[in-house]
Amino acid sequence: MARAGKAKATATATATATATATATKTSPSDSDTNLNLKPKQKLKTKTNNDKKGNNKNTTKKNQTQKAIEAQLNLNLNLKQKQKQQPPPVSDSDSYSDSQSDSDYDGDFSKDDGGSESEDYESLRDSKSEESDSSGDEGNVNTSDNGDLASDHSHEDESESSDAHEGVEESDSSEDEVAPRNTVGNVPFVWYEDEDHVGYDIAGKKIKKKEREDKLQSFLASADDSKNWRKIFDEYNQEMVEVTKEEAKLVHRMLEGKAPHADFDPYAPYVDWFKWDDAKHPLSNAPEPKRRFIPSKWEHKKVVALRRAIRKGLIKFEKPKEEPRVYLLWGDESDATEKSGHLAYIPAPKTKLPGHEESYNPSLEYIPTQEEINSYQLMYEEDRPKFIPKRFTSLRNVPAYENAVKESFERCLDLYLCPRVRKKRINIDPESLKPKLPSRKDLRPYPTTCYLEYRGHTDAVLSISVDPSGQWIASGSMDGTVRVWEIDTGRCLRVWNVDEAVKCVAWNPVQELPILAAAVGPDVLILNTDLGSEEEQERARELLEIKTLPSPDDSDKAASVATWHQDDKHGGIRLRHFKTVSSVEWHRKGDYLSAVLPADILAIVVHQISKKLTQIYAIKLRGGLPVSSVFHPTHSRLLIATKKNIRIYNLVGERKYKTLETGLREVSSISVHPADSKFKPRLDISILGDNIIVGSREGKLCWFDTDLSSRPYRTLKCHPKDINRVAFHHSYPLFASCSDDCTAYVFHGMVYSDLNQNPLIVPLEILRGHKSSNGRGVMDCTFHPRQPWLFTAGADSSIRLYCH
Amino acid sequence: MGKPKHYRPPGKKKEGNAARYITRSHAVKHLQVSLPVFRKLCILKGIFPREPKKKVKGNHHTYYHLKDIAFLQHEPLLETFRELRVHDKKIKKAKAKKNEERAKRLEVHRPDYKLDRLIRERYPKFIDALRDLDDCLTMVHLFAALPALEREKVEVKRIHNCRRLSHEWLGYISRTHKLRKVFVSVKGIYYQAEVQGQKVTWLTPHAMQQVLSDDIDFNVMLTYLEFNETLLAFVNCHLYHSINVRYPPILDPQLEALAADLYALSRWFAAGSRASKVDPQPSSLSGSEEGQGTALKESELRLAQLQHQLPSNEPGALMHLVEDTADEEVEEDEDTRECKKLFRNMKFFLSREVPRESLLFVIPAFGGVVSWEGEGAPFDENDDSITYQIVDRPTQTRRIFSREYVQPQWIYDCVNARIIVPTEGYLVGRVPPPHLSPFVDNDAEGYVPDYAETIKRLQAAAKNQVLPLPGVGKEDLEDPQALLAEGVIDRAEANEMKALEKQYHDELKMELQRVPYSSSTSKQVSVEETEAGEETLPDIQQIAEDAANMSKIVMPRKKRGLYEAIQIGKQRKRDKVNLLVERRKKLKESQKS
Structure with missing residues (x-):
């Protein structure tokens, strides 16, 4: 037990000892603790008796002591419990005492307080004895020590037996100091509200003593200097005055010191053990042999070590320190030697900081709070990595929080990122643009809107110009076909066909002024009643169905198309089994091809003069057919499907070529030149070799069929669908029109020299049409002689652009 | 079942990229080392991954050139690292067996390697x-x-x-x-x-x-x-x-x-x-x-x-140093000579709160003499010959009139401008003018901050001066300050000029875009006239845009992509500059009001 702990323990011991025999409770609240303490008190009575010189007190003293004890008991007890630790330096004597105590009687060892107080007693005893023995020690021989020890133990035994006796006699000890109050061991709570505090032997009530009222007691205390020492003893119902000595005792206890001033808790340590050898050994056995012979294993170890040292496995000298830094690049002469290694690619240097990274940048570099907030809405990678900050003086600049992290990331970059030598492109973007011939030199071409033909009430889907260049026909969504005079813009004729007109086409023969129009599943061949009398007569003759077509393959042909006389419009109605998407005349004006959006039997060719229908049993790959064109010189038919262009020999009904467009959806096709008659300058061999194709993704492909089956040039000019492309008959011009309400005019020169590539120059963007239902310019076509362009818009107008 | 994508018939050697590049995990296996050791080797040897033209194993691998790996394989360090690993195991074992002596002995004889050869x-x-x-x-x-x-x-x-x-x-x-x-x-x-x-x-x-x-x-x-x-x-x-x-x-x-x-x-x-x-x-x-x-x-x-032939603590030693350098190096270039003269004949004293290490480095690098507050300093604060004291505190109470009290930024700005910038804005207690990065080419960036222009003026002024006498630093300072004031007046005039200039530039641009000057202006007029009747005439801007688009249409796809990318980059840069200009304008307005 620690010394301080011991001191406490002794304090309680004395306190309890003095409190002795009045085994009644001081206060009801303390009842538990008191019950615990009871055996201790009992024990103390005996020891108390033993120490008459010290502890024998008057009854009065006892009582006061007890009152104080009542207050101290609890906390001291608790403290004791806390201090139950093994002593760092234990008094061997007291230790043995307590040991012996516990050996002697199990009851004691259970009650710690009791055993400790016992300790104290024994300590005191031993102390007195110690002084004795120390006095003796000078005289006594070492041989006496053993006796002395035995003496001690003997005395201890007697002590503990005393203690034991004390326990037995504890009942009688209560009689010694007779309590004047005979209420018995009864809680005061029972009498809290009564006038009496209990009963005497005779059974009479013991009255409570009248307590002085506060004022009186105060007055009494005011002039009494000893007042602070007065305590009311509830048990005996009287005031008790603590003597000065007792007060001092209490003070010392409160300070945590030993209660008695003469007790020294830090007495010098006395070593009771005899360290010098005893004369007679405990064991008389002879020394074993192994103590005299050297160890074999040690020897082996030594041999191994010796061997290791000899072999140089174990080195004792420290490795020599070479000069660490020297002139590494001393002579640069041999530096030129080439290591046969791969080229070293130096890592790119870190970006040098700009103005915004300054600790004190110009004010305009600092984003406002709204801007900083708006960064949160950005994508992670778009967000600025560094937000400039401003510090008004250098002393305010803190450490950069990402310094180590950025250095680490740089390290990672250096060893993890693949390195490639890349040419830095530092070119003027203008130099990327191809050098084009001046547009002035390529004149004439249509530039400005000259006329507008109005009259249709819905989107104009198709237009076609008379080969003479006088008339223009148009078909519209409103179910009318109209013929206009080009020069004046006057509407000449209107046919009401009650259904959207998908396509109109003039007969390319100038002497035969008839018109083909695709209306739903029908193709109407209309007589326009234009031209001279003779011409009109011929046309009327042609459009009269006199005889039915020859019956040889009529079954099949009839299933696809049937010929009817249309009296209402004054022409022929060709009824097909499916909707007709486009019609196209052969250059001789006798044949007419119609395209049906079907897998097979998609292309039908009608002969007007004989009223015959031919079907080409062609299986088309690459999607539905979109449009078909006759080759300007050869008897070939070009069919544009959604994916590619297929060219067929009409004679042998065999496929001649396929052109891969690479487009998603082809919308229109045009062959250069549109009509060979107007191109006398060109070599006959190159006619029809160049094809342009427009697509729904806004791309325009130029094919040179002699060169390759892939596009010679793909132009991405329109952001929206291209509806129609068209070549000019005589001028080197072509145009495309699209849903973005524009029409592009290009210069497309084809050379007779086969080595020279066609020259394509964009010339003009024609605007003017308005968008309606998401559609823009639906059709465009050139004037046969003049460099004029007609466009038909979804805004129900037709425009003429002139140079 | 078809053949795998990169099928090679048995007996046929690898060719091309497959033969020349291996992935990192392959390389590690090939070298028979652990990944950390491989990493260490790569770092020390300076081996880095390369980008093969064709990534045989897939896109998400790191590829090393086989020659690089062979280079590593012949590196003696590889063996040293293996030995180190073995040695560390021995030490660990000895420690586990409580064989302290052996562990200590092994510790001493740990294999060492040197990097000088590398x-x-x-x-x-x-x-x-x-x-x-x-x-x-x-x-x-x-x-x-x-x-x-x-x-x-x-x-x-x-x-x-x-x-x-x-x-x-x-x-x-x-x-x-x-x-x-x-x-x-x-x-x-x-x-x-x-x-x-x-x-x-x-x-x-x-x-x-x-x-x-x-x-x-x-x-x-x-x-x-x-x-x-x-x-x-x-x-x-x-x-x-x-x-x-x-x-x-x-x-x-x-x-x-x-x-x-x-x-x-x-x-x-x-x-x-x-x-x-x-x-x-x-x-x-x-x-x-x-x-x-x-x-x-x-x-x-x-x-x-x-x-060690060290000089003692005498203050004269530093003076010696500065004087010596004059006749020492003859073959130094123009730049160095200029830098050396910048702070010549100036004496600086650093207060406690300024970044001492940096200034002790910078000031002598430009020929100044410097001391600081604290022990071991060559001269103390009371030295009369001090011309500048560098302080960075709200106020300076004790002042000596023979010197100027400036903030540390002044030093850095002087150094970057290579002139002695007037101390006016940098005095104690003031908020110094903006500190600009010397690494930025303002003209290339397209935005010149105000203070950069001021400094440019000062530099020009300093160059025009016939002979700045060393030792009369005071007079030196006076002139640029006057010039600064002049510069402010000039700027107002410059703004007027700018408006005219802008108009001229616009016209130039139009010319570049092949819009004939007379036609464009006349068209503008005609448009205004005919606007009431019909709005078919596309405006001038449309024409210019069309003209630009025309040649873009015929570009091949690759070139067009590149062109567009360049344009996007330029646009971004322009946006940035515009943002700055916008902010500056706003700031000026707020300052006025």
Whole structure:
């Protein structure tokens, strides 16, 4: 037990000892603790008796002591419990005492307080004895020590037996100091509200003593200097005055010191053990042999070590320190030697900081709070990595929080990122643009809107110009076909066909002024009643169905198309089994091809003069057919499907070529030149070799069929669908029109020299049409002689652009 | 079942990229090492992944060239690392068996390796090493500012070594006046020096407690540091030898203890040059020291100094240094001479709160004399000859009238502008003018901050001056200030001019876009006239746009993509500049109101 702990323990011991025999409770609240303490008190009575010189007190003293004890008991007890630790330096004597105590009687060892107080007693005893023995020690021989020890133990035994006796006699000890109050061991709570505090032997009530009222007691205390020492003893119902000595005792206890001033808790340590050898050994056995012979294993170890040292496995000298830094690049002469290694690619240097990274940048570099907030809405990678900050003086600049992290990331970059030598492109973007011939030199071409033909009430889907260049026909969504005079813009004729007109086409023969129009599943061949009398007569003759077509393959042909006389419009109605998407005349004006959006039997060719229908049993790959064109010189038919262009020999009904467009959806096709008659300058061999194709993704492909089956040039000019492309008959011009309400005019020169590539120059963007239902310019076509362009818009107008 | 994508018939050798490149995991397996060892080897040898034209194994692999890996395979370090691993196992085993003696013995004989051969191999010429020095310097300076970390195995020894190396480097740069640009950023202080024609840029962190985050693998950094330390040591050695100073320098331990390493270094330089040139009499030197020495400890110290031919604590030593340099280097270039003269005949004194290390480096690099508050300083605050005192506090109470009290930014701005900037805006207690980056080419960027223009004017003014007499710094200062005032007036006129200029530029642009001047303007007029009748005539802008688009249509796809990318980049840059201009305008408006 620690010394301080011991001191406490002794304090309680004395306190309890003095409190002795009045085994009644001081206060009801303390009842538990008191019950615990009871055996201790009992024990103390005996020891108390033993120490008459010290502890024998008057009854009065006892009582006061007890009152104080009542207050101290609890906390001291608790403290004791806390201090139950093994002593760092234990008094061997007291230790043995307590040991012996516990050996002697199990009851004691259970009650710690009791055993400790016992300790104290024994300590005191031993102390007195110690002084004795120390006095003796000078005289006594070492041989006496053993006796002395035995003496001690003997005395201890007697002590503990005393203690034991004390326990037995504890009942009688209560009689010694007779309590004047005979209420018995009864809680005061029972009498809290009564006038009496209990009963005497005779059974009479013991009255409570009248307590002085506060004022009186105060007055009494005011002039009494000893007042602070007065305590009311509830048990005996009287005031008790603590003597000065007792007060001092209490003070010392409160300070945590030993209660008695003469007790020294830090007495010098006395070593009771005899360290010098005893004369007679405990064991008389002879020394074993192994103590005299050297160890074999040690020897082996030594041999191994010796061997290791000899072999140089174990080195004792420290490795020599070479000069660490020297002139590494001393002579640069041999530096030129080439290591046969791969080229070293130096890592790119870190970006040098700009103005915004300054600790004190110009004010305009600092984003406002709204801007900083708006960064949160950005994508992670778009967000600025560094937000400039401003510090008004250098002393305010803190450490950069990402310094180590950025250095680490740089390290990672250096060893993890693949390195490639890349040419830095530092070119003027203008130099990327191809050098084009001046547009002035390529004149004439249509530039400005000259006329507008109005009259249709819905989107104009198709237009076609008379080969003479006088008339223009148009078909519209409103179910009318109209013929206009080009020069004046006057509407000449209107046919009401009650259904959207998908396509109109003039007969390319100038002497035969008839018109083909695709209306739903029908193709109407209309007589326009234009031209001279003779011409009109011929046309009327042609459009009269006199005889039915020859019956040889009529079954099949009839299933696809049937010929009817249309009296209402004054022409022929060709009824097909499916909707007709486009019609196209052969250059001789006798044949007419119609395209049906079907897998097979998609292309039908009608002969007007004989009223015959031919079907080409062609299986088309690459999607539905979109449009078909006759080759300007050869008897070939070009069919544009959604994916590619297929060219067929009409004679042998065999496929001649396929052109891969690479487009998603082809919308229109045009062959250069549109009509060979107007191109006398060109070599006959190159006619029809160049094809342009427009697509729904806004791309325009130029094919040179002699060169390759892939596009010679793909132009991405329109952001929206291209509806129609068209070549000019005589001028080197072509145009495309699209849903973005524009029409592009290009210069497309084809050379007779086969080595020279066609020259394509964009010339003009024609605007003017308005968008309606998401559609823009639906059709465009050139004037046969003049460099004029007609466009038909979804805004129900037709425009003429002139140079 | 078809054949796999890269099927090779048995017996046929690999060809092309498949034969030339291997993935990292293959390389590790091939070398029979662990990944950390491979990483370390790669870092030390400078082996990096390369980008094959065709990635045979897929896009998400790192590819190394087979030759690189073969290069690693023949590296003796590989064997050393294996030995190290074995050795570490032995030590561990000995410790586990409580064989302390053996463990200790093994510890001593741990296989060691040197990196000098690697450095020679990677940088066959000194100039190559200089070219790659940026990262090395930045890292060493960073570690010089870091605390030692037990748990991350960052030892105190290494930190000290880094400090020493960085000081040696700074000492050399300062001594030879090679420093060209300084920029104080939020991240730290950037320096740019020009050594042997190579621009070396490095970043030193602010002298504060650095923030350490957990997601940093210090193993990687330490491997880099190991190489960088060695490299910098050899580079320093070479540089020191090139100016006839012995390496490694032995510094005055007293100054070193006071953290004035740079000053100590400069004295070492001075001593070195004197030793090589003048050959001072040791007797006189010791005699002067005798007068000063009092304490026993100091005399011991001096003994050590004498052995190393160190100068003592006399203030004259620094003066010597500055004077000596005048006739020393003849073959220096124009730039160096200019830099050397910048702070000539000026004396600076640093207050406690300014970044001492940086200024002790910068001021002598530009020919100034500097001292600081604290022990070991060459001269103290009361020296009358001090011309500038660098302070960074709200107010300066005790003032001496013969000197100016300026903020540290003044030094940096002077250095970057290469002129003595008027101190007006930098005086104590004022908010200094913006600190601009010297690394930015304002004209190329398209935006010139106001203060950059002011400095440009000052520079022009300084050049026009016939002969700025050294020693009359005061008069020097007066003139630029007057000029500054003039500059303000000029700017108002310039704004008017700008409007005219802009119109001219617009017209030029139109001409470039092949819109004939007369037609475009006349068309504009005609459009206005005909607008009431029909709005079919597309406006002038539309025409210009169309003209630009025309040639874009016929471009091949690849070129068009490139063109568009360039345009996007330009647009972004323009947006940035516009944003700045916008903000400036707003600021000016708010200031007016």
